[in-house]
Amino acid sequence: MITFEGVTKRYRDGTVAVDDLSLEVPTGAITVFVGPSGCGKTTSLRMINRMIDATSGRIALDGQDVREIDPPTLRRGIGYVIQQAGLFPHRKIVDNVATVPYLLGWNKKKARARAMELLELVGLDAGLANRYPFQLSGGQQQRVGVARALAADPPVLLMDEPFSAVDPVVRASLQDELLRLQSELRKTIVFVTHDIDEAVKLGDTVAVLRVGGRLAQMAGPATLLTEPADDFVRGFLGRDRGIRRLSFISAKEVRLGPAPPDLVTDGDGRPLGWRTGDGLAAYGTFDPETDSLRAALDAALLSPNGVAVAVDEEGRVRGVAGRDAIDDLLAEYAPPVRGAGSAAAEEAPA
Amino acid sequence: MNWLADFFGDAAHWSGPDGIPARLLEHLGYSAAAFLVAALIAVPLGMLIGHTGRGALLVVVAANAARALPTLGLLVLVVLLAGVGTVLPVLVPLIVLAVPPILVNTYEGLRGVDADLRDAAYGMGLRGRQVLFRTLTPVALPLILLGLRLSAIQVVSTATVAAFVGLGGLGRFIIDGLATKAYSSVIGGAVLVAALALAVQFGFLLLDRVVVSPGVRQTR
Ligand SMILES: Nc1ncnc2c1ncn2[C@@H]1O[C@H](COP(=O)(O)OP(=O)(O)O)[C@@H](O)[C@H]1O
Numbered sequence: 246m247i248t249f250e251g252v253t254k255r256y257r258d259g260t261v262a263v264d265d266l267s268l269e270v271p272t273g274a275i276t277v278f279v280g281p282s283g284c285g286k287t288t289s290l291r292m293i294n295r296m297i298d299a300t301s302g303r304i305a306l307d308g309q310d311v312r313e314i315d316p317p318t319l320r321r322g323i324g325y326v327i328q329q330a331g332l333f334p335h336r337k338i339v340d341n342v343a344t345v346p347y348l349l350g351w352n353k354k355k356a357r358a359r360a361m362e363l364l365e366l367v368g369l370d371a372g373l374a375n376r377y378p379f380q381l382s383g384g385q386q387q388r389v390g391v392a393r394a395l396a397a398d399p400p401v402l403l404m405d406e407p408f409s410a411v412d413p414v415v416r417a418s419l420q421d422e423l424l425r426l427q428s429e430l431r432k433t434i435v436f437v438t439h440d441i442d443e444a445v446k447l448g449d450t451v452a453v454l455r456v457g458g459r460l461a462q463m464a465g466p467a468t469l470l471t472e473p474a475d476d477f478v479r480g481f482l483g484r485d486r487g488i489r490r491l492s493f494i495s496a497k498e499v500r501l502g503p504a505p506p507d508l509v510t511d512g513d514g515r516p517l518g519w520r521t522g523d524g525l526a527a528y529g530t531f532d533p534e535t536d537s538l539r540a541a542l543d544a545a546l547l548s549p550n551g552v553a554v555a556v557d558e559e560g561r562v563r564g565v566a567g568r569d570a571i572d573d574l575l576a577e578y579a580p581p582v583r584g585a586g587s588a589a590a591e592e593a594p595a
Numbered sequence: 596m597n598w599l600a601d602f603f604g605d606a607a608h609w610s611g612p613d614g615i616p617a618r619l620l621e622h623l624g625y626s627a628a629a630f631l632v633a634a635l636i637a638v639p640l641g642m643l644i645g646h647t648g649r650g651a652l653l654v655v656v657a658a659n660a661a662r663a664l665p666t667l668g669l670l671v672l673v674v675l676l677a678g679v680g681t682v683l684p685v686l687v688p689l690i691v692l693a694v695p696p697i698l699v700n701t702y703e704g705l706r707g708v709d710a711d712l713r714d715a716a717y718g719m720g721l722r723g724r725q726v727l728f729r730t731l732t733p734v735a736l737p738l739i740l741l742g743l744r745l746s747a748i749q750v751v752s753t754a755t756v757a758a759f760v761g762l763g764g765l766g767r768f769i770i771d772g773l774a775t776k777a778y779s780s781v782i783g784g785a786v787l788v789a790a791l792a793l794a795v796q797f798g799f800l801l802l803d804r805v806v807v808s809p810g811v812r813q814t815r
């Protein structure tokens with residue numbers, strides 16, 4: 246666990262980047278710091294590995310004040326990933342990944358073997374090991390950055406906008422990859438982003454910061470979407486909160502009915518379309534095992550008859566869900582009704 | 596062309612204490628001594644200033660002084676101070692001439708390293724020295740070598756002035772040739788100096804191939 250207790254950072258020019266920040270980053274989960282540019286996310290993150298020292302307050306790693314630890318030693322025990330990857334251009338990929346193991350005095354063979362393991366773990370071809378960073382795409386470099394941070398198996402990982410510089414498709418795959426890795430590794434991750442969608446997708450807990458490095462709200466992503474603490478958070482979350490919230494509800498419990506005869510399938514039972522007077526109409530599918538209620542609703546909206554087709558992982562029809570079935574589940578997850586007294590204190594957006 | 600044939604074709608020019616091999620060795624001797632001393636001063640100093648960011652003013656002053664200082668004037672001054680007959684009058688101006696390109700390029704090379712990279716190096720847990728020697732220096736190496744190369748070429752060309760104060764080197768062919776109106780000797784000496792500068796250039800390009808990481812060379 247990482248604890249911030251009344252942490253303030255005032256830069257030499259007088260800028261107060263972080264103001265009296267207190268929060269707890271739970272072990273083994275992803276905590277996202279999100280907020281507009283300049284709100285102090287990077288400063289907060291870098292105070293954990295002492296790339297920046299706090300002006301006052303205390304940051305503790307499992308109870309130990311980070312200021313009691315020699316910075317290089319502290320940093321070797323904390324993975325650190327930055328936006329531009331920051332790979333060493335003069336070193337081969339394998340040696341980039343082995344940076345911290347080398348620093349910790351592992352012998353070359355062991356360090357390289359570990360580096361190869363990590364390249365595989367982050368989904369990179371072993372053939373890239375002997376290339377130089379400039380020979381890799383931005384997305385690949387970013388994966389190397391993650392591998393390098395994980396090389397010495399640190400319990401804590403700090404990530405500062407690691408996926409911001411790559412295109413949206415690559416970003417989505419890097420995000421998925423991080424979630425997959427995390428389900429295996431269970432690291433304590435602090436992830437900084439200005440992108441609320443990324444925050445909501447990746448965070449087990451999301452800390453929304455406002456300019457001046459003050460904590461506006463800290464909550465799970467679903468709670469954040471349904472119960473923003475104030476106008477600032479509501480504004481920052483943007484539109485479609487209701488729809489986006491459905492991403493956090495599994496489609497497992499959607500009541501499935503048998504596929505009606507007008508759903509045409511191929512020989513393997515995969516859907517081809519809805520029979521209409523003059524041909525086949527579009528259809529939408531979702532996999533109840535892995536998809537969210539948002540995907541189910543989306544699938545229903547794609548079919549002219551408002552019926553979503555449930556498929557298994559092979560893409561074969563398992564049944565169908567009408568909008569009524571989706572509605573019933575929606576009702577179950579309706580946002581709680583707030584009592585008149587509990588309305589959060591409204592504050593003008595900073 | 597026949598002047599060249601006169602000079603290089605004459606067997607007498609290839610032996611003895613004032614033959615081409617002996618003069619070439621003298622020339623190389625002064626050049627190497629001045630260059631090594633300059634490199635030993637300027638490389639560490641440039642690295643230190645580039646790494647710490649302190650003393651940058653010194654680099655600016657050195658860069659400007661280099662343009663303003665007359666080598667010959669300095670030579671005469673040192674001769675007046677130290678007297679003729681020692682190598683000091685030659686070495687001092689050559690060293691003064693050789694330091695700025697190395698200092699400036701080493702400094703700029705280190706300063707020019709991407710801030711993100713420096714940051715990543717510290718973030719991984721490298722200590723100050725490790726950042727300097729394992730990250731900044733290898734990445735700045737192409738510029739450091741450029742500085743050394745420029746400096747070496749200048750030194751080799753300028754070591755000709757040794758002849759002005761009665762010392763040896765390839766300058767002798769030029770000075771003595773001028774004095775005796777033996778123009779084949781003047782031109783032969785000039786050609787030798789130019790060839791030597793080219794050889795230095797080539798040597799440094801080879802060195803670049805060997806010591807600069809392909810990862811850094813390609814990105815420039
Ligand atoms: N080294 C510095 N000196 C002075 N002000 C700084 C420095 N670094 C950041 N700041 C200021 O501190 C505030 C927070 O910066 P930062 O933590 O980088 O924000 P974020 O990562 O959320 O964009 C900004 O106003 C920024 O301009």
Ligand SMILES: [Mg+2]
Pocket residue numbers: 286287288
């Ligand atoms: Mg930032």
